[in-house]
Amino acid sequence: MTSFIDTHCHLDRLALTPKAAVKQAQNAGVGTVVTIAVDAESVDFVDGFTQEHPEVFGSLGVHPHDAKTYTESLGAEIQERVQRNPKIRAVGEMGLDYHYNFSAAETQQMVFRKQLQSAEMLQLPVVLHTREAEEDTLRILEENPVSRKGVAHSFTGSQEMADALLVMGWFIGINGIVTFKNAEALRKVVRTLPLDRLLLETDAPYLTPVPFRGKPNDPSRIPVIAEFLAEDLGVPVVQLAAQTAENARRLFALPA
Numbered sequence: 001m002t003s004f005i006d007t008h009c010h011l012d013r014l015a016l017t018p019k020a021a022v023k024q025a026q027n028a029g030v031g032t033v034v035t036i037a038v039d040a041e042s043v044d045f046v047d048g049f050t051q052e053h054p055e056v057f058g059s060l061g062v063h064p065h066d067a068k069t070y071t072e073s074l075g076a077e078i079q080e081r082v083q084r085n086p087k088i089r090a091v092g093e094m095g096l097d098y099h100y101n102f103s104a105a106e107t108q109q110m111v112f113r114k115q116l117q118s119a120e121m122l123q124l125p126v127v128l129h130t131r132e133a134e135e136d137t138l139r140i141l142e143e144n145p146v147s148r149k150g151v152a153h154s155f156t157g158s159q160e161m162a163d164a165l166l167v168m169g170w171f172i173g174i175n176g177i178v179t180f181k182n183a184e185a186l187r188k189v190v191r192t193l194p195l196d197r198l199l200l201e202t203d204a205p206y207l208t209p210v211p212f213r214g215k216p217n218d219p220s221r222i223p224v225i226a227e228f229l230a231e232d233l234g235v236p237v238v239q240l241a242a243q244t245a246e247n248a249r250r251l252f253a254l255p256a
Contacts, residue, residue, distance in 0.1 A: 010035060010036055010205065022056060032056075060081060063093050063097075089252040091125075094129065097131045116146055128151065159188075180210060200241075200248075
């Protein structure tokens with residue numbers, strides 16, 4: 001069976017229980033899952049769950065929506081948990097989101113900088129969220145470079161954004177959005193990207209791929225995304241699976 005890696009999901013927010021979701025993913029050929037924290041509550045879940053399940057790894061951070069809840073003590077707690085738990089392989093989800101502005105832009109930028117600095121101190125890659133904030137995102141990344149680079153998760157940005165991230169050495173995360181009828185602009189950008197910079201993700205429980213729109217998403221949907229993307233790129237799905245899995249192992253230092 002072809003083996004896949006889901007590099008971005010939220011196991012604590014699924015319709016399934018986390019254990020059931022991992023089992024279902026394995027049955028679908030998704031052998032490794034990276035679950036992402038976005039706030040204090042999910043930081044606690046990801047830290048605990050990853051230690052109990054060998055096939056699950058994690059990333060700890062504060063989402064831009066929740067930047068207003070960030071405190072110095074939470075930042076210190078994340079650093080402590082990362083240093084104590086070897087299953088945590090990245091910092092984030094972090095970044096900027098000016099679409100909803102659930103947190104003020106200035107607060108988002110401050111918390112983004114602090115987390116980038118933390119990632120550099122910890123020598124871990126970054127899981128980046130950016131929406132309608134390309135100029136500020138790139139500026140802050142340039143001002144706060146991270147040695148281990150990272151992934152622009154759920155990428156829907158411009159060709160210019162993609163090109164800039166590639167020059168920086170970053171990866172691009174592709175999920176079910178690429179299957180949407182109105183996502184031709186994204187597909188056009190993805191066709192220009194080298195395979196050795198792509199990562200597959202679900203962002204479950206969000207962004208369920210076609211033809212399952214309207215149903216809850218989970219990590220077992222990775223093969224659906226991969227099959228669509230492989231056909232669009234004109235490459236065998238086995239090749240896409242192998243390359244994206246190798247990319248994930250390289251970025252997150254995952255076991256073979």
